[in-house]
Amino acid sequence: MNFDPMKIPWSLLGLVIVFTIGMFIRGIVPKITARAGMRIGIRFYQPWIDLIKHFSIQTSITHGVMFYLGPVFRLTGGVSMILFMPLIYGSWYFSNFAFAGDMVLFLYMMFFGTLGMALGAGESGHPYSAIGVSRGLAQVTVAEIPLVLALLSVAAQHNTLSITEIVAAQQGGISHWTMVTNPVATMAGMLALLGSMMNSPFNVVLAPQEIPVGPPTEYHGTFLGIMNTNRSIFPVAKVVFFMNIFFGGATNWGILILKSFIIYMWPVFVGLVFPRFRVDQSIRWFLKVPMLLGILAVALI
């Protein structure tokens, strides 16, 4: 398949929709968690307000080129992930640039933003940034194990790495979904998802409630605005990816919103129930049940 310039506007439209979904979810989720904690919580449009605020603050500080580029890398990573993702199955308009790559591209694209972000944060010179990165990297190395095993299992099951083709193979009812045809892989994958969604018990990387730790420590104003934009895109991209791999994909925007919302809520709910792990604890945890499930998933192919 070759590049068609008409893809560009449609892809951008898809991006905007995804972004909107992301902003929406990010408004709803704190509300739900607050309610679960017997609090009132924020307004669901609070993320929009924050975003406008961040972008309207004129920052006049930079720590250097890499610091400057960090958020750029971050957002580029998130946006590219959407652009390489077939959002709506069967739709030419919203299949984006999926033909340029496959599952492997997606997996490695995830690191593009992470690495750039980490580097940018690094240049700020703040030790907490570096500590956060170090924790995040350590955690991701093990969270990837069940994920990779699960994905290999699914790819072997469908004999393809192409996301589009995996979705195609799941059409025709729930009984064709990977969730049903390969439940062990799905379980392993979903457990792996917990590790990358920055929710408790695996959110020591950012440690959101205490002193600001993690890559964004030194970022503010427009920089933070860009990163916040990414926060509405990147998780959705991941969720959509899981939806495509395990839950039959989506044939229209409604299904997409529904499925991605449900998948998004899974780590949120887990986070509500379980307290936070230290990094070494979470590493050990991933090396137990999730990894065994992953191995089982591969073994059953």
Added chain:
Amino acid sequence: MLKKLFALILIGGLGLIFFQLYNQRSRREGLTKTASYYTEKGPAETRSANIVTSVVVTYRGLDTLGEVTILFAAASIIGFFLKRSEKGSKDKTIRNQSSELLQTGSMLLVPLIFLLGIYVFVNGHLSPGGGFQGGAIIASGTVLAFLANPSFEGGRTLIHILESLSGMFYVGIGVAGIFLAAGFLDNRIFPTGNVGSFISAGAIPVIYSIIGLKVGAELSAILYSLRDTKEQQ
């Protein structure tokens, strides 16, 4: 004790080897091919009445040259070894002089012993005996001289000159064989004469005399070196 037991076992093992050796030996009635050649052709070729001498000096002359060399090497080693390690102590050991009678008597005997030695080696091609036997007799004369007079110093230089000269002559005669006769140490560089006469067998008596002198000189040199060793208290 264990060591001795092991030694016994080992000797037993050697005994086994020797026994096999003994069993395997060929029980010949006549001479070997080589020996037959020596006994048949030896007297004719070398004109030496003593076949053993012809073998020792001519056919297997290189052995003999080697053997002289060994003696020479031993004497040299003992010489430089003892001399060098004694270097530190210049003081001469004072030895008790023996009685006048003994000294005089020995002075009488020593030349006679030397004469006997010379007789033995010049007749080596005719009778049992030869250079080594003669040389050994000469050296026994030196022993007597030392025993009778521990500070005996006579002939030291002569010994060294003899040692060198006789060796060089030996080699020289051997080389002469290449030019004048059929090969190294060939005895036919001189007229060979008749078997049994005193002047016969070509170079054999000459070589045997040289050997006699050489052996006598070497052994005496060893005796000198040993005599010069300082006593340890």
Added chain:
Amino acid sequence: MIHIALAGGALLIFIGIWGMLTKKNIIRIIIGFSLFDTGLHVVLVGLGYLKNRTAPIVDADLPAKAASSQSVDPVPQAIVLTAIVIGLAVTSVLLVFALKLYQSKNTLDINKLRDNTND
């Protein structure tokens, strides 16, 4: 005759080796070597002996023509002559070594005459 010579030679060899392997005093060890050597010489000569034959010297009793049929083997005799001298030289060098060893360590015990400075 030959058996006696060979057996005697072998016995001397064994005694010599016994001395070399068991005696502590190096002078005795050298004597052992000397015995060993002598035993060899006896065996050498004994092996060349042939029954009812005479020394290989041509004279009135042994005409040159009869030499090969009536004399003993001259080769071992020639060899033993050389061997004896060699043995003498070796023994003399050994004795000088013994002398020097004694002078440097004041003992003749072979167990004490070794170099313990090996690392």
Added chain:
Amino acid sequence: MINPIYIVAIGLGTAFSLGLLRKLGKEFSFWVTIFALGAMAFISGHWLSAFLSHQITSTVITTAGGKAPFVIVFNMGMTEALFSFMVTMGAVFSGFYLHDRLIESGPSAMAVLLAGTMGLNGIILTGDIFNLFVFMEISAIATAGLVLLVSDFKALQAGFKFMLASGIISGLLLLGIIFLYNSTGTLNISELHSKAGVILKSGGVATYLITIALLLELKPFPANGWGVDLYEGAPSGVSAFIASSSATAAFFVFLKVLPLGGDISLRIAAAAGISTFVFSNLMALSYKNTSRLLGYSSIGQLGLLVGIAGLSKHLGDKTLMIILTLLGTHYLAKAGLFWLSGIVKNPNTDEWRSLRKSPVLFAFFGVFIFALLGFPPFPSFFGKWELIMGLVATKMYWWAGAILLGTMFEGIYLFRWFSRALKLQNNDTATPAVTIYSILPVVFFGFFLFYAGYYTSTFVPALRVMCLAPLLFILLLGLLDFLPAFLKNIISLAGVTAYIVYLWPHIQGNTFKIVFAGIFLGGAILALIAGFYRRGKHMGFYPMTMLMFLGLGILVDASNLLELFYGWELMTIGSYFLLIRGERSLPHGLSYLLFSLGGSLAMLFGFALAHASSGSVDLSALNHIRIMPALAYSLMLAGFMTKTASLGLHIWLPGAHGEAVADIHFMASAILLKAGVFGIILVLGGMGNTQPYAQKILFVLGWIGALTALIGNIGAAFQESAKYLLAWSSIGQLGYIVFGLASMTHLGWLAAYGYTITHFLYKGILFLLIGGVAFRVGTADMYKMGGLIKRMPFSFFAVLIAIITLAGIPPLVGFTGKWLVYNMILSKHLFYQGVVIIISGVIAFLYLFRLIHVIFLGQLKDRNRKVKEVYVWLLIPAYLMLTAIFALSMFPDMMLARLGRMLTPSFPEGALVWDGFTASSRYGTFNLQIIMAVIGATFAAVFLWLVFANRKAQKVKQFNIFYSGEAPSRPELTHYGYNFFAHYRKAVGFMATPLVTRFWDQLSQGLHGLSSYGRAIYTGNAQSYLYHIVAFVVVVYLLSAGGIS
């Protein structure tokens, strides 16, 4: 022709006359002695040259004018002439060397030397077995005499033991001789040879006694305590004489008499010889006294030769060549080493560091050591090669294995000695005092080793002359070593360029060779460009660098296994001397050398099996080996994997590379390791994947690759030193390559090749620049750096790109490697290994981020505020490689499609299909250009937006950060860098436990324990040694009694 009897006549005549010349002074006597020895050497030399030019044939020279069997004869043939020449030349030079001692001891000592040399010549020339005995006694007594040139107790007791032992031995010999005469009726050796039937009937035991006595003269294990003590106790010049001349003669006579005993003697010789070789070298492990080491080594070498003589039936007409090369090398090298030990004086191995103060002598020290161990270009290399080839071809596997094991033992102590001397501090030692007398023999023998190597190689048809030409160039560089570094750099560049020009027509059209030639020689050019940053002279660097690169060049150019091995060994030597240049690289350099040696011995055995099954040494011999293929391929793989530092064989790498400086690190990691990949590709290409054994090997290999990647990357994450980090990272990266190759699929090999190329590029950048940074900062410890992006922006950018490529993050070319691995895993269902590989890739992020963050980001330290950008000479090659990365990222098909075309003939299935820039496999697709366009456009858009929104942003000071109201004032407090992954270590640190290191340590301790245990034999007690001798005679007799008629 001059009658060889004059050798005897001159020797003896001069010896006898020295007594008369006493008056003329000792110096005069000395020169007369040397002159006489020279004349003796001239006689045999002149026979030798006549034989070599085929003017004459072997001659028998009779004495006493009689007929041949009845008088003593001298035989003069080619071998006799050669051995006699060697013996006498050894005496000439040892005599020359012993000048001071001979003068001290006087003419008698000189006469002893002359007599001894004459005796050795007689041993070689004589054709009479009793005469042989006489000559042996002469040389024995002379040897005992020469030992006494020094008069310390050590020499005394050594000489005494020697006399006693040789007394017993010659007694047994005499007994054997007389009984053999009794049964055969002759003493003439040629005649004896023709009487095999008689001997068989009635001379078996007698022959046994003769054989065993001559064997005992060669000091077989364990009846050799007296021999070792002799080597140790004798003055070094005399030891040299014993090791070279006496041993040569003794071996020759053994060779001459051995056939008398028939098969059983051959078997005894083989068993006794080889076990002597193995055990002497094992025993030597626990000693530090150099004379003793050399003694064990000499005994071992002679044992090897005896063993070869015993195996001569299997080696056929190659026997002589093998024996001559090994003996010749031993002769030259051992004499040289003993002479050197006399110069160094202190017998402790560590004290040889003082020798470094005379670099020429030290260079020869190295030459001798490497020659002894059979490295090219020395003769023993060819001998060792033919030996193992011959043994394996005749199914003598155990013998071959034992010989290789013994060589390994020998390598351990010789290399330990050498490398300690090379690296230990020597400020406190005095410069060794040398005189013309001590230095000339060493230099002469050292140069002659090279010549002998060249001469031998002219007899080896498999070795083309182009394998030798580079050595001349290196020699030239060695001679020009006094020039400043930049001139030598230019010369080296010219040399590499010339070699490329030569090589190009040979490899044109062969993608496989072009890839590796590009890495090796292109890498050489880059490394040499980087080399311009060096100031001063940099002695010794360039010859060794070129040795490595040209060795690598020969490796690529190799048309057969011998050339391959030749290049491999040259490269090993060169690289060792590069790696050892680091400050604390002593133990690591040593372990590199030992692993390399072990690896090349394993390879040698593998090659021999290949040769045995195909009958040729062509590279095609590697295809489908039929004889013990599993063993053959495993050994070859193990050999090559010592260079790729695969798991189990990797422990040398971190230290060796971690201590190297920038451009050496680049050569060692980015280039050198690929030599192993080259070899593995050859082997796997030959092995194929159809046979059951091949599948087993590939399975294991795949796991080794995967676990290597894992352990390497985890290891890298925990390093504090940037260089060690990169070194561990190399281990991991090579693991990917091994894994890819082990899959034996199109995609796997494509990935492996891709990794080989890209690893060269990105690791090249990292090694050069990180090395350069470490050089500027003065430390490789990352936590001492920080914030260097401000000082070194160009380095930062290049490192950043390299890291992105390494991590496999799109859109750069590294991604293709990851993508290929995924596809390969799916196609072969290698899920478990695959996950390990993939996760290793993720773990790579840990150390990559740490590397760039802790060095370039974070807080700039006060002491680094003034550091300059990395040398421009390091940046130039780095940016060249950076350009290559970008080019490959834009046009990955340039690399991958071409490689694919190369692989299709061998792996037709599952090839990557290219449609424009879209590559697709059975499972997926990628189009790196579209990916790059999308990412690039997004990046540009976001960036422009940010620039617009942030147009007023200004740079702020370093400490202008949010820090809980505190104002941090010291960068050390706010730079998070030390123990960066503490939590990770807590969780998975157990995987970084150095189990493999422990394994090798234990093995080494075990070996040394065994060796010390064996020391119980060597009590130093003369009487015990007599026991051993007698016991040896009895036990060997009993063991072989059935065979002795």
